[in-house]
Amino acid sequence: MILFDLIGRQVVGEYGDEMKKLAQMLLGLISESLGLPCSSIEEAVGEIYQNITVSYYPPCPQPELTLGLQSHSDFGAITLLIQDDVEGLQLYKDAQWLTVPPISDAILVLIADQTEVSILSLIENAS
């Protein structure tokens, strides 16, 4: 196992498997927090697709004019993000952009569009 850990492609595969387990567990806990059965959101979202994106933000000569990534919401079900120790990510809340300080060893969970829409329709159907 230690030998295989040294190969990059194996790391990506394992990372994907572990993150998928965590994503499914979180969708289950979110469902239950709404008083719904554990599998509700996963079933509403449908077939699972997983991508792992590694982002690289090179130094910029005029950082006041550019954005590493433009404002957006993620279109998937759930995003699990690990940052390095450089701040940069911001969240929009109550009409302002707030910086998310990186916490080492923690994973940032972002509820994405499909889950948000699923929750709304699940709650509507339940009431």
Place this chain on the structure above:
Amino acid sequence: METASRVELIVKGNLPEVPSQYIQPPEARPNLHYSGDAASIPTVDLSSSDSAREAIGDACRDWGAFHVINHGVPIHLLDRMRSLGLSFFQDSPMEEKLRYACDSTSAASEGYGSRMLLGAKDDVVLDWRDYFDHHTFPPSRRNPSHWPIHPSDYRFMLLLIHLLVLTKCYISRLIDFI
């Protein structure tokens, strides 16, 4: 395949100014003098699902985002993933990276790119970012041969071959001895 338009190449070109297609409209530009208040998003401990469930419910309602700790993903895997990513962008030569170039004409293609979801349109403002996208699930989409071989992997394979050769020498000498 996408032509070699990567942010890294612009940086290496030492241009005094960023190219115009990367310049955000004034209302979207970041405020460098004030980076914004820290988002006090909750940190949820996943070691107990009972207490986590309630905390997650609150976090989803208030923020739509939260940190998790004791999440079960081995920390060494997180560290390894980060260092592999950095090594691909910083240690691999551009021609090696471009072997994995994504297809810019399709919206979410796998590989090395810079225009995720922006497609080939000319009139969009570009992100100051390069990325590598891996497709990892379902298994029908997972093809590790589309993923980079890292310089450290080559070193590892050389070491393995070296060890095999040494072992073979040793065994043949043993056989000679017998």
